[in-house]
Amino acid sequence: MQKTVKQEMTALAGDQAVAYAVKQSDVDVVAAYPITPQTIIVEKFSEYVADGEVETEFVCVESEHSAMAASIAASATGARAFTATASAGLALMHEMLFVASGCRTPVVMAVANRALSAPLNIHGDHSDSMAQRDSGWIQLYAENSQEAYDSIIQAFRIAENLDVLLPVMVGLDGFTLSHTLENVETLPEEAVKEFVGVRKFPNVLTHNGKTAPFKLDPANPMTMGPIALQNYYFEFKRQQEEGMEHAVNVIQEVNNEYAKISGRSYGNGLVEKYCLEDAEVAAICLGSTAGTMKTVVDDLRQEGIKAGLLRLRTFRPLPVEEIRSALANVKALAVMDKCMSFGGNGGPVFHEFRHLFYDAAKRPYIVNYIYGLGGRDTSPRELRSIYETLQGILQTGCVEKPIQYLGLRG
Amino acid sequence: MTTQEWKFTAKDIAEKPDLFLAGHRACAGCGPATVFRMIMKATRGPTIVTEATGCMEVVSSIYPYTSWAVPWLHTAFETSASNASGIEAALKIMKKKGRLNHEHVDVIAFAGDGGTYDIGIQALSGAVERGHDFLFVLYDNEAYMNTGIQRSGGTPHGAATTTSPAGKSIPGKLEYKKPIADIMVAHNMPYVATASPYYWKDLMTKVRKGLEVEGPAFLHVFAPCPRGWRSDPAKSMEYSKLAVESCVFPVWESVNGHCQLSIPSKLISLAPQKKRPVDEYLKGQGRFRHIFKPQNKKLLVDVQRMTDARWECLLRKCGETPKTA
Amino acid sequence: MTHHNKNWKEIAPAGVCSKSSIGFLTGDWKTYTPVRDPEKCTRCVLCVIFCPDGAIKWHPEKNDIEFDYNFCKGCGICANQCPTNAITMRLEQESK
Numbered sequence: 089m090q091k092t093v094k095q096e097m098t099a100l101a102g103d104q105a106v107a108y109a110v111k112q113s114d115v116d117v118v119a120a121y122p123i124t125p126q127t128i129i130v131e132k133f134s135e136y137v138a139d140g141e142v143e144t145e146f147v148c149v150e151s152e153h154s155a156m157a158a159s160i161a162a163s164a165t166g167a168r169a170f171t172a173t174a175s176a177g178l179a180l181m182h183e184m185l186f187v188a189s190g191c192r193t194p195v196v197m198a199v200a201n202r203a204l205s206a207p208l209n210i211h212g213d214h215s216d217s218m219a220q221r222d223s224g225w226i227q228l229y230a231e232n233s234q235e236a237y238d239s240i241i242q243a244f245r246i247a248e249n250l251d252v253l254l255p256v257m258v259g260l261d262g263f264t265l266s267h268t269l270e271n272v273e274t275l276p277e278e279a280v281k282e283f284v285g286v287r288k289f290p291n292v293l294t295h296n297g298k299t300a301p302f303k304l305d306p307a308n309p310m311t312m313g314p315i316a317l318q319n320y321y322f323e324f325k326r327q328q329e330e331g332m333e334h335a336v337n338v339i340q341e342v343n344n345e346y347a348k349i350s351g352r353s354y355g356n357g358l359v360e361k362y363c364l365e366d367a368e369v370a371a372i373c374l375g376s377t378a379g380t381m382k383t384v385v386d387d388l389r390q391e392g393i394k395a396g397l398l399r400l401r402t403f404r405p406l407p408v409e410e411i412r413s414a415l416a417n418v419k420a421l422a423v424m425d426k427c428m429s430f431g432g433n434g435g436p437v438f439h440e441f442r443h444l445f446y447d448a449a450k451r452p453y454i455v456n457y458i459y460g461l462g463g464r465d466t467s468p469r470e471l472r473s474i475y476e477t478l479q480g481i482l483q484t485g486c487v488e489k490p491i492q493y494l495g496l497r498g
Numbered sequence: 499m500t501t502q503e504w505k506f507t508a509k510d511i512a513e514k515p516d517l518f519l520a521g522h523r524a525c526a527g528c529g530p531a532t533v534f535r536m537i538m539k540a541t542r543g544p545t546i547v548t549e550a551t552g553c554m555e556v557v558s559s560i561y562p563y564t565s566w567a568v569p570w571l572h573t574a575f576e577t578s579a580s581n582a583s584g585i586e587a588a589l590k591i592m593k594k595k596g597r598l599n600h601e602h603v604d605v606i607a608f609a610g611d612g613g614t615y616d617i618g619i620q621a622l623s624g625a626v627e628r629g630h631d632f633l634f635v636l637y638d639n640e641a642y643m644n645t646g647i648q649r650s651g652g653t654p655h656g657a658a659t660t661t662s663p664a665g666k667s668i669p670g671k672l673e674y675k676k677p678i679a680d681i682m683v684a685h686n687m688p689y690v691a692t693a694s695p696y697y698w699k700d701l702m703t704k705v706r707k708g709l710e711v712e713g714p715a716f717l718h719v720f721a722p723c724p725r726g727w728r729s730d731p732a733k734s735m736e737y738s739k740l741a742v743e744s745c746v747f748p749v750w751e752s753v754n755g756h757c758q759l760s761i762p763s764k765l766i767s768l769a770p771q772k773k774r775p776v777d778e779y780l781k782g783q784g785r786f787r788h789i790f791k792p793q794n795k796k797l798l799v800d801v802q803r804m805t806d807a808r809w810e811c812l813l814r815k816c817g818e819t820p821k822t823a
Numbered sequence: 824m825t826h827h828n829k830n831w832k833e834i835a836p837a838g839v840c841s842k843s844s845i846g847f848l849t850g851d852w853k854t855y856t857p858v859r860d861p862e863k864c865t866r867c868v869l870c871v872i873f874c875p876d877g878a879i880k881w882h883p884e885k886n887d888i889e890f891d892y893n894f895c896k897g898c899g900i901c902a903n904q905c906p907t908n909a910i911t912m913r914l915e916q917e918s919k
Binding site: 190193292295296302310312314320323326327330 | 838843
């Protein structure tokens, strides 16, 4: 793909890449509270503020709950708002996440994915953001620091799209991405500013009978976040779902448009297919695991095994059609979950995949692998064993253990 | 316009259009509704209001109806001050970037006692520490009225609520009311005041001062709730007066840490014989009915003792010499 | 007081209110109605200031107040606070 903009190669950890993307995206308000492994984002951004490199109000709040409340309010006032958190911080925000999506405030948030207590653990898994699955947020998961950088820039465009108008969280795996230096190509600031543009607002009908831009402005008073009871609450929830449905297209459009200036794209923005055309056995995963998984697939291919990988970049909205068509010919599928759904008969991603194949024309065998909890390292050898198990299933025609724990002792 | 220029005559206020509109669904005789009307009439220009979940939020925004003539945002119970932080930060930067069509916009955050003393105190403390330019109004009806009269940190000693009922062994709330305004003064914030709607001019002047001061301002407003207090709806303003006259709720202000009594309380400090015994304030309120039973005599004495002790403490803070009637 | 409930495609996002509560009349809540004796009334407008419901209007051009019974909930604060006892609360049927 031809690059239309000259870029700079810099060694950046995932958190630094996120902070840099925010710096370039003409963000008005950043309200954030530090938590491992997100800290570098707020530290780095504080440096930009201290050095006068950004035109942004940095609100160093006293909790993540207030971080989200301030971000929602800033966004409702018309500002472009960003925050970042992880783990317990995201859990503390839980209440406000629903408010952000319900108020249709296009806040963008980086989540340096980390395990939830107890026991206390600061390392990476997806328990934090998976627990926010139904909060009405769009969820993107980055494979590497480059993608974290690119996704933050794209997230503003997706969130603020008038047909979407929903908050977006971008997940990057704690420590694996957040704290690991990688080469990251960065766009010139002008190119990013042009790409994200100035925030636009839909016109809404207010109680004065006027049509006005959707924000808190004394020139056009409107009431945001009222109480809506049995007669209307349901209608507002349906509107949110419509935003999610639009997001399926908008994420793809933004991915394509971004490719034109950067030369980089992530599958179609929703899913990334790797060696799937003729694959018989395939795995699906989110985030940084895909990097290791791709080398495993390469090795297997060299051995003549028809292995493939689907990386789910967009978890919400779940790209049902794209997943079904990408996996149409796969016979045995391993679904990787870096998270538990206790008592739920498998992990959350597994549930999604089983459900979307229920009414598919052809259904593969599906096995769930729960792995990497609390930052437990997963080796290429272990990942390879997944494909071996899938091959065994194809031979026997029987899934003996549909839920497996990878890398667990005993 | 400054406080000095604005006259606050009764007729000026009466003439000024309501920004907290009629048709809200507060109970008959609602103290907070009067308080909200007064406060909104005391605003000085473009204003954005944010409000914590609670009675007044609910009664004023039942979709599709709104009682707010100004831009208004509600997000949650504990977020009034953190919302104000976000709004103020947004206004500041948008003005800098030339994206704001107003020279200045005032920000007012409303919360009840639950949203201030209890669940909202962390966000409030943080927002004040960060120095955001906003006015936080606590309308204190002394319990969680919206959910059915449960006790809060602002519920006074002895009051019966649904979670501190007057039972056979426990006579209502045993704990004392949290000194929230003192806690705010301890934040070294530029302006803290208490006010009671009976003294409407004092209340509205304090709203103005709170808006004019640069940085955070905290206004603690007494707000009788006939439903929760089991009191006569017609007497909400009467209790607002009695609370001040009995020194249960003295009115004062602290400007940059300098504390002084406001006129209604100042008059009592000058003429202690005007200070009314607490039972004159308590009687008639169903929430204190049990206090007047013979077996609870000690409780009544204790309420008077604590009221006097807090009043004397306030007098000392204001540089007044406690006098006895 | 009734209105047609709109469908989800017809309403503004996020619950932006479409009507002012001025259109929601609360006057039928009351049991007692304030009735004023214009002779006793000094037009001090304290009732206008204290009314929780904005149901008493001051008309400077007429130099007089006026009750808006569409909103008055009959709480009686105006009668209780009137310095000249010019307002009395009457059962609604008596006042008509």
